[in-house]
Amino acid sequence: MALDAGLAVALDAGLAVALDAALAARLSAPVWRIGAPSGEFRRIPRIRCIAFAIVATALAAPAARAQSADVAALQVALRAHGLYAATIDGVNGPLTSAGVRRFQARRGLAVDGVAGPATRRALGRRGRPRLGTRVLSAGASGWDVAGLQFLLERHGFPSGPVDGSLGPRTDGALRRFQSWAGLAADGLAGPATLSRLRGPPPTSPLIFALPVSAPVGDGFGPRGNSFHGGVDFPVAAGTRIAAAGRGCVSFAGWSSGGFGKLVVIEHRLGMTSWYGHLSAIAVHRATCVVAGTPIGRAGSTGRSTGPHLHFETRLRGAAVAPRF
Numbered sequence: 130m131a132l133d134a135g136l137a138v139a140l141d142a143g144l145a146v147a148l149d150a151a152l153a154a155r156l157s158a159p160v161w162r163i164g165a166p167s168g169e170f171r172r173i174p175r176i177r178c179i180a181f182a183i184v185a186t187a188l189a190a191p192a193a194r195a196q197s198a199d200v201a202a203l204q205v206a207l208r209a210h211g212l213y214a215a216t217i218d219g220v221n222g223p224l225t226s227a228g229v230r231r232f233q234a235r236r237g238l239a240v241d242g243v244a245g246p247a248t249r250r251a252l253g254r255r256g257r258p259r260l261g262t263r264v265l266s267a268g269a270s271g272w273d274v275a276g277l278q279f280l281l282e283r284h285g286f287p288s289g290p291v292d293g294s295l296g297p298r299t300d301g302a303l304r305r306f307q308s309w310a311g312l313a314a315d316g317l318a319g320p321a322t323l324s325r326l327r328g329p330p331p332t333s334p335l336i337f338a339l340p341v342s343a344p345v346g347d348g349f350g351p352r353g354n355s356f357h358g359g360v361d362f363p364v365a366a367g368t369r370i371a372a373a374g375r376g377c378v379s380f381a382g383w384s385s386g387g388f389g390k391l392v393v394i395e396h397r398l399g400m401t402s403w404y405g406h407l408s409a410i411a412v413h414r415a416t417c418v419v420a421g422t423p424i425g426r427a428g429s430t431g432r433s434t435g436p437h438l439h440f441e442t443r444l445r446g447a448a449v450a451p452r453f
């Protein structure tokens with residue numbers, strides 16, 4: 130159920146892949162737990178880290194292979210032709226190949242469900258050029274721009290709709306990513322930027338406590354033709370929301386970014402946690418908290434279609450999958 134500014138749409142990934150990705154995200158590189166009720170940081174024993182690393186490697190490999198910037202670009206092109214209405218998830222699933230087959234039949238091409246050179250040529254400007262064959266900057270459009278947008282959101286820098294057009298929002302996300310990655314923030318996506326974007330996305334070095342005891346609704350990841358940078362907890366308006374770990378409040382007030390009443394807590398290791406769409410805020414800037422400290426109440430303020438908590442975690446500004 131999509132509660133904040135999005136539609137509930139099908140993922141083209143199989144359930145097994147989604148579970149692999151979720152497990153891999155949970156299991157990879159666990160180092161610090163900050164959600165202990167005492168609020169103390171706790172080192173997880175080395176032996177568990179090694180065991181986690183082995184399992185994570187086994188699980189991460191198929192999940193990483195399953196997502197591709199090229200498939201995302203293909204989904205964007207099919208979507209523009211009205212042949213793909215599911216999520217731009219970069220996974221070549223049955224809905225994507227069905228869209229390709231319908232496009233091929235429509236254009237009198239061999240119907241094999243594979244987007245080879247002839248099919249990409251028939252997609253026109255949305256079918257080319259391949260990612261990496263030119264340096265991208267503001268104003269560019271095409272297959273490679275859609276791939277770039279997908280890679281940016283996977284790395285925690287969503288730029289609005291993945292639509293194959295490098296407008297101001299994508300330009301801003303590109304420059305923020307470059308700065309985050311220690312590259313010159315010049316808005317030029319060339320080999321250095323692409324090589325960083327083709328690596329694994331960042332993960333949270335901290336494990337958090339649940340900010341509210343409720344099941345998770347919408348998860349972290351691609352949603353529709355956009356990206357959900359956090360997780361949603363559908364709860365009644367007025368439900369008490371707690372800090373998810375030890376830290377100090379760096380923002381408490383109205384957000385211009387669609388989060389409505391928002392609290393942001395700064396933790397250690399470059400992490401921040403975000404609590405959006407609140408109906409009431411119980412802390413001030415510079416208030417220091419531990420896991421479980423009440424920080425406000427759930428609501429539906431900002432860009433929201435119903436009462437819920439939008440909870441987000443960021444690593445030096447990059448949205449990362451929350452770990453509990």
Ligand SMILES: [Zn+2]
Binds near residue numbers: 133357359438439
């Ligand atoms: Zn949300």
